[in-house]
Amino acid sequence: MFERHHNVYFRSPDGHGDDNEFDYGGAVIDLRGEVVGMVNDPKRFGSFIPSSILLNCLDSWKKYQHIAWPHLGMMFKDIKLLEPAHVDMLWRKFNIDDGLIVQEVSGGSLAEKFGIQKGDIIESFNGKPVSSTIELENTLMSIYKGTLDAEVRISVGVFHTLKEQRSTVDLTAKLSELGEVITRGPTDS
Numbered sequence: 001m002f003e004r005h006h007n008v009y010f011r012s013p014d015g016h017g018d019d020n021e022f023d024y025g026g027a028v029i030d031l032r033g034e035v036v037g038m039v040n041d042p043k044r045f046g047s048f049i050p051s052s053i054l055l056n057c058l059d060s061w062k063k064y065q066h067i068a069w070p071h072l073g074m075m076f077k078d079i080k081l082l083e084p085a086h087v088d089m090l091w092r093k094f095n096i097d098d099g100l101i102v103q104e105v106s107g108g109s110l111a112e113k114f115g116i117q118k119g120d121i122i123e124s125f126n127g128k129p130v131s132s133t134i135e136l137e138n139t140l141m142s143i144y145k146g147t148l149d150a151e152v153r154i155s156v157g158v159f160h161t162l163k164e165q166r167s168t169v170d171l172t173a174k175l176s177e178l179g180e181v182i183t184r185g186p187t188d189s
Contacts, residue, residue: 079121
């Protein structure tokens with residue numbers, strides 16, 4: 001459960017160290033010497049993009065000349081990446097140690113209307129178990145059919161932590177090339 005992946009990130013070899021204004025990221029290589037993704041703008045965001053998502057994006061661009069995915073109105077974090085005490089609490093209280101914990105729900109979204117709240121646990125999408133945001137992104141990109149004018153139906157398996165019960169919610173998500181935007185509802189601070 002506490003396994004961490006060890007990777008190496010190579011900065012541009014110009015000798016300028018952290019002052020290099022042109023170092024916007026690069027390949028991430030694992031201990032076996034395989035490229036596993038890339039770092040995007042490491043000084044500002046430090047975001048890691050796995051190879052599987054990059055390849056899905058490239059395939060989508062080749063086929064459709066744009067990259068889009070469904071917007072769910074939620075932000076997630078892998079349960080396995082939470083603090084160990086939080087993971088232990090989820091296991092002891094709900095017998096759950098895998099899935100995505102809802103970090104935010106967009107005000108007025110279908111997710112909010114169906115009762116999904118911050119702290120709920122997403123266990124599956126379209127009947128397929130999901131345990132990481134990488135798996136989620138790959139699942140969402142596989143749903144995409146090439147048009148930006150479409151909406152897709154996604155079945156979401158949710159464990160509602162306050163009610164201590166499971167449900168399946170059918171969301172209709174719009175496709176967009178833009179990133180997910182979470183709007184605050186009237187009860188958010």
